[in-house]
Amino acid sequence: MQTLVICIDRDNDLGEKAKLETPIVGREANIQAAAALGIADPEDSDTNTIFGGIRILDELRAKGIDAEIVSFAGDKNVGVISDQKIAEQLETFLNTHDVQRAIFVSDGAEDETLVPIVQSRIKIDSVKRIVVMQSENLESTYYILKHAFSDPKISQTFFVPLGLAFLIYAIFLLAQYPEGAVVGIFAAVGLYMLYRGFGLDDLVALEKERLWDAFLEQKMVFISYTAALLTILVATAYGAMEVWELYSAEGVWYHGTLTLVSVFINASVWWYAGALLLANLGKIFDLRMEEKPIYKNISISLFIIATGLLFWGASTYILAAASLSEGITNNATLALQYFVYSVIVAILIALVGIKYSVSNQASENGNPERGRRKKKLA
Structure with missing residues (x-):
């Protein structure tokens, strides 16, 4: 195989929404995967990523280049866990297939953080970002905010501190000690900001994954x-x-x-x-x-x-x-x-x-x- 078209789904929408296991190899298999993901969530950009990779595959084959397409998915806990899963899948694939170079296809800057990981294992000739063209109505402020807050990464950062503040204030009011609410709110929000600031969420997610594996393995x-x-x-x-x-x-x-x-x-x-x-x-x-x-x-x-x-x-x-x-x-x-x-x-x-x-x-x-x-x- 001369060229491999790699499509990246870092947050595992293929697994979470379309219930598919990766890697997905081949043109027909990726068409079916993109269709299944599009039906499960028509607004997911990873559908367009896979279709964009298929188009690149067709262009390469039309030029007589021996090419294949494969889609890799990570984990909903975006970070260390998802990157490790994609790296493991890529290494397994490369060990069983003779690939000379690759074309990296993604839907944005977040997926492109994996370029160094892929590049350390195979030569990358090109990085292609699939950008979806939208109408003016879809670009409205309401649509942007709605989809931003539906993203777990953004909603956790925004809503968790507010939720903690309201919850602590309510507890202190029930305890008839409103003076301590300010101290409790600042302490809780400060701890949460340190937790996210030091990147402990990735570490906790990784340990939680290992603990669950330990439970399954008794x-x-x-x-x-x-x-x-x-x-x-x-x-x-x-x-x-x-x-x-x-x-x-x-x-x-x-x-x-x-x-x-x-x-x-x-x-x-x-x-x-x-x-x-x-x-x-x-x-x-x-x-x-x-x-x-x-x-x-x-x-x-x-x-x-x-x-x-x-x-x-x-x-x-x-x-x-x-x-x-x-x-x-x-x-x-x-x-x-x-x-x-x-x-x-x-x-x-x-x-x-x-x-x-x-x-x-x-x-x-x-x-x-x-x-x-x-x-x-x-």
Whole structure:
């Protein structure tokens, strides 16, 4: 095959709307797929993308060029997951077909972000964007807004913060505490903006996909992750109750923000550490069942314990200095000693984890240091 015409459907409209599996190979199969998608959603631009690819295919064949058309689809969670699926489909296709070059066909700039991914696997001669000509009525403001808000990517960005704000305000009104609504709204919207700004939505979608696969494959990591998530919820609730008890007594002006944060950390740090250890334990169990190396996960467990010690020691000293600790840690001097000891023990635990990981990695790679010595002796 000399030339491959590649049509890209990054958000998997072919699968979600037309219920088709990709890749779709061949002229007739793509005509049927475009017709099925057009019937399912006449306004979907991917229909025109496939028809545009078919026209390019006909032009190439009319010139005597050996060409074929194939349509790849990603996932409704546009981003890492969808791009990985398209890359996997492309690699599988190229492994079974001898293709020299390709023509990339898309319906806009979003799909064209995949050009570097495709280009890293096959030479691209041309990139063709299919633009649909519309009438003036369709270009009206109402039509643009209607279709923009029906797009999940835009609607989630616009409606979720508004929905959170209205919901939090209603909850505070029911609790007869409207003064706290402003703080709650700013906190929730701020967290959501950080969540989207750092691109955590792609990471969460990817982990959700992996968790679902683990459930279908009956892996221990599904149970351990679920237990870890529930433990994190309990830890957050427990820490928040401890902070609220102190805040409602005297207020933030009396104790200070650092003290309230230290109360939350001191009350919940080992809950969070336990949750992370639970999640990692499930991974270790599955790796052992698959007879794969587990030294990296054991090192991660040691680092979790070391980090927990550091946060516990620091928060314990701050609370002791503020005369909020009970028992033997109420003495600030003794609490400072605990903090110093926790730092030393945390460093030792981290060094053990590093040593364990490095030694096992060296043995797994065939002990390269020993190989270097043999070369020197030779």
